Amino acid sequence: MRRHLLHTTALAAAATLVAGGAVAADKKMMKPSISVNGYYDALVSGTLDEEHKQGGSDMTPDEPGLDVWSDAEIHFNGRATTDNGMKVHVRVELEGAQHHSTSDPIDEYFLSVSGSYGQIILGGTGGAPVKMLTGLSGSWATGVGETLSFDVNDRIPNAGVSPDGLRGHGHYAMQHSRLDTGDAQKMTYISPKFGGFQLGLTYSPNRDNGDDNTANTNAAGPHDGIEGAVTYSGKFGDVGFGIGAGMTSYQGADGVADDDRSDWLVAGRIDFGGGFRVAVAHKQVTDEDERRQSQLTDVGVRFVQGANSFSLTGVMGEMDNSAASYTAVMGSYARAMGPGMKVHLNLIGTESESSDGNNENSGIVSVAGLKVVF
Numbered sequence: 001m002r003r004h005l006l007h008t009t010a011l012a013a014a015a016t017l018v019a020g021g022a023v024a025a026d027k028k029m030m031k032p033s034i035s036v037n038g039y040y041d042a043l044v045s046g047t048l049d050e051e052h053k054q055g056g057s058d059m060t061p062d063e064p065g066l067d068v069w070s071d072a073e074i075h076f077n078g079r080a081t082t083d084n085g086m087k088v089h090v091r092v093e094l095e096g097a098q099h100h101s102t103s104d105p106i107d108e109y110f111l112s113v114s115g116s117y118g119q120i121i122l123g124g125t126g127g128a129p130v131k132m133l134t135g136l137s138g139s140w141a142t143g144v145g146e147t148l149s150f151d152v153n154d155r156i157p158n159a160g161v162s163p164d165g166l167r168g169h170g171h172y173a174m175q176h177s178r179l180d181t182g183d184a185q186k187m188t189y190i191s192p193k194f195g196g197f198q199l200g201l202t203y204s205p206n207r208d209n210g211d212d213n214t215a216n217t218n219a220a221g222p223h224d225g226i227e228g229a230v231t232y233s234g235k236f237g238d239v240g241f242g243i244g245a246g247m248t249s250y251q252g253a254d255g256v257a258d259d260d261r262s263d264w265l266v267a268g269r270i271d272f273g274g275g276f277r278v279a280v281a282h283k284q285v286t287d288e289d290e291r292r293q294s295q296l297t298d299v300g301v302r303f304v305q306g307a308n309s310f311s312l313t314g315v316m317g318e319m320d321n322s323a324a325s326y327t328a329v330m331g332s333y334a335r336a337m338g339p340g341m342k343v344h345l346n347l348i349g350t351e352s353e354s355s356d357g358n359n360e361n362s363g364i365v366s367v368a369g370l371k372v373v374f
Helices: 002-019 128-136 138-142 151-155 169-174
Strands: 033-054 066-081 087-095 106-115 118-124 185-190 197-206 223-236 239-251 261-271 276-287 294-305 308-319 325-338 341-353 360-373
Touching: 128 138, 128 185, 128 197, 128 223, 128 239, 128 261, 128 276, 138 261, 138 276, 138 294, 138 308, 151 341, 151 360, 169 294, 169 308, 185 223
Parallel strands: none
Antiparallel strands: 033 066, 033 360, 066 087, 087 106, 106 118, 118 185, 185 197, 197 223, 223 239, 239 261, 261 276, 276 294, 294 308, 308 325, 325 341, 341 360
């Protein structure tokens, strides 16, 4: 039944692309163009305090010191307009500093076609929940400096990053506050807004990233995933708001028991007058393997006054059936130095514990950076 629905959806999407939104036959045509942009974030960090416990025994603390690092991407964007008025956008993102520690230098890549019917996206990029809920979710919606879900772990490792030997799940379950299924190839439809409402739906053949275009064999891992999101936004006087919810559901690999996976997230953001914003998100990770049951809450507050921005953000996650836990708090200040440029200062405190309770990491780190978006 699921495969029949997916095939029908794909045919409907193809028909939409052909039909498009008809415009006048004499509409001026434009040759496809390409542009290059991206960002570079040059960073200096200092460890103010760091403590480790391994196997129940205290470890010698690392010596406080300075570190220099960076995060950079180059984005290639191709744009065109079809003869019936649809907008085409092709994007390929090149990692400028291999920030994600992978041998593949390409990050996201996709083709997007949009018109009066909404937007259709094909390629290796985040699905509907990522694209629709990130701007409503806790630290993602309010942070003015580093990214709490990613950058903090580079300085003070999460002791519970692989609870019970589940590769990489601790990061996703306990500190990454998006319904992020990575950049596996998928197709997504996002509707226009109707009275403040917007809907999105994604189908992904495989959950794990794969750039080699191999067929979906249903054997390597979670597969045939459905992702969905719905948002509503509006204003009451000078107060703006946005709320949303999303889910993902993936079938388990052939021959692997208890491997079905489903997650959900709710998020909300309020913009008060005077530059204040508050955002909250809560994520629940569920599947038939009880070791993966977890929950996470991400909150943030932001204040903007002229060229100055301040934020206070925090994430707290825990596994439901073990001692694994993760807590991080970050205060950030940023000042605009010109178009596309800002200097940012961050003070980060984090504490984590492994699933068996024997390993613990905690620390305080300061990070200063100059980010240029071009």
